[in-house]
Amino acid sequence: MYLKPLIATCILLVSFTLVTQAQLHCGLVSFDPNTSESSMLTFDTPTKYQSGITINGAARLKIRVLDKNIADPLCSWNLTMLIDNNPGAGTPNNEWEQLTLYGNGLSANPLIQSLEIRVRNACSTSPNDGVYQTFTTTTDIIDIIAALLPVTPAGSCSNNVNGPGDYISHYDEFHFDIDIRVIPKFAFNPGVFQLNLRFHLEENP
Amino acid sequence: MKKISYVVAALLIFGATSVKAQLIDEKDVTVTMDLQPVLQLDMTTPDQIEFVFDNINEYYAGITHYGATILKVSSTVSWDLYAVGRSSGTNGAGFWDQQIDYGSGNNTNAIPNLPLSLLELKQSQPNNGDGASTGTYSDYSAAFSPAGTASGQNSLYVNAGTNTPPTLADKYIGGHAGVTGTGDFLPGGSYLTQTGTTSNYYYSIDYRILPGLPAIFPNAFSADGATAQDIVTANAAGKYAEPGVYTMYVQYILLEDQ
Numbered sequence: 001m002y003l004k005p006l007i008a009t010c011i012l013l014v015s016f017t018l019v020t021q022a023q024l025h026c027g028l029v030s031f032d033p034n035t036s037e038s039s040m041l042t043f044d045t046p047t048k049y050q051s052g053i054t055i056n057g058a059a060r061l062k063i064r065v066l067d068k069n070i071a072d073p074l075c076s077w078n079l080t081m082l083i084d085n086n087p088g089a090g091t092p093n094n095e096w097e098q099l100t101l102y103g104n105g106l107s108a109n110p111l112i113q114s115l116e117i118r119v120r121n122a123c124s125t126s127p128n129d130g131v132y133q134t135f136t137t138t139t140d141i142i143d144i145i146a147a148l149l150p151v152t153p154a155g156s157c158s159n160n161v162n163g164p165g166d167y168i169s170h171y172d173e174f175h176f177d178i179d180i181r182v183i184p185k186f187a188f189n190p191g192v193f194q195l196n197l198r199f200h201l202e203e204n205p
Numbered sequence: 206m207k208k209i210s211y212v213v214a215a216l217l218i219f220g221a222t223s224v225k226a227q228l229i230d231e232k233d234v235t236v237t238m239d240l241q242p243v244l245q246l247d248m249t250t251p252d253q254i255e256f257v258f259d260n261i262n263e264y265y266a267g268i269t270h271y272g273a274t275i276l277k278v279s280s281t282v283s284w285d286l287y288a289v290g291r292s293s294g295t296n297g298a299g300f301w302d303q304q305i306d307y308g309s310g311n312n313t314n315a316i317p318n319l320p321l322s323l324l325e326l327k328q329s330q331p332n333n334g335d336g337a338s339t340g341t342y343s344d345y346s347a348a349f350s351p352a353g354t355a356s357g358q359n360s361l362y363v364n365a366g367t368n369t370p371p372t373l374a375d376k377y378i379g380g381h382a383g384v385t386g387t388g389d390f391l392p393g394g395s396y397l398t399q400t401g402t403t404s405n406y407y408y409s410i411d412y413r414i415l416p417g418l419p420a421i422f423p424n425a426f427s428a429d430g431a432t433a434q435d436i437v438t439a440n441a442a443g444k445y446a447e448p449g450v451y452t453m454y455v456q457y458i459l460l461e462d463q
Binding site: 024026028029030031034035036037038039040041042043044045046047049050058059061096099102103107110115178180182184186187188189190191192193194195196197198199200201202203204205 | 227228229230231232233234235236237238239240241242243245279280281282283392393394395397398461
């Protein structure tokens, strides 16, 4: 009487195993280095508030995506940006995390969308290369190289290069400069606020 | 049955150890923003503004210095701006300091205690953050009154020689008392980005002193503009200001809305 469900479970497990094993196409997918970085934007004059602060090269992403020993033609990757504002501390999903507040703070805390991020490299491999982009809420995901695109091999110096390669042999395609800019103007509470910008590199299934 | 269970368990272990997601790596960039509060009052004004009354016309009509002080505000927070009359207190709190007494100084009708509120101010731009005001005069934007009409609409705010902020009944240049968030502040901003002929962040201040004859300073009034503080009202009929040199100063205070 238990035989039929057991057989069904076995078939399901086997198929699950097969599917998950089929996802690996690359031998290595990594940032080099993948240590975290930090940037401090200090607004202490009206001019800075009005014109903003830009940090060019706030981070540099150096990517290595290597084939397996036996090259798989399906090895490709995608790169996305996410934002984190420590929601566990009760931060609304569209605001910077408040670390401290100066004075009365009658206005609103800064919005996530006040952080502008620009990605660029010499080959303009990202379709959004050189364009400042913003997050509206923490649920937004911004593609640098979108997922599930056809494989564009390294060396083509074109949009969406996502084949295997690395920043040593193809620097202009596997290296991304990240620029950040904030123009708060005069709309937000004075205080210290923080956001975590996360770059997510993943091989395509 | 037992054998089949073993097989299932083995498959489960096999399945669990065989699960392989895509290769992933992540890198974080922490961005910290320090929004320091900036309250900046740029003031263009002579070191000293002199009112020399040396003929009768000046006593009657007063002396006005137009645009003697220019105030320019830059603030990252909601703000209030007010002027307060102050002195060293030589003649007592709330009075001008008498530096020199002309003549014998023995006339009992000559009063050396001149109220700080005899100085009149006129701001070029009305206070657009005064909705919460409960007083007769919320700012100094009214034109100077005619020489023959006593009025407290432009008399300088004084609080016994201190720099304590005015109340809801008193005058502010910009913003007003209270933190209700409605009608009692001007929002953060800067004169640097303003366009047009007027701005809440730019004020030209005119000064007037009207002694009158006899010199009783009829436009000296209390902080709320309701009570006359001229020499006669404050002392007695027949009294007048003692000739001499007097000094005082106007303190402009820009502060976060409170």
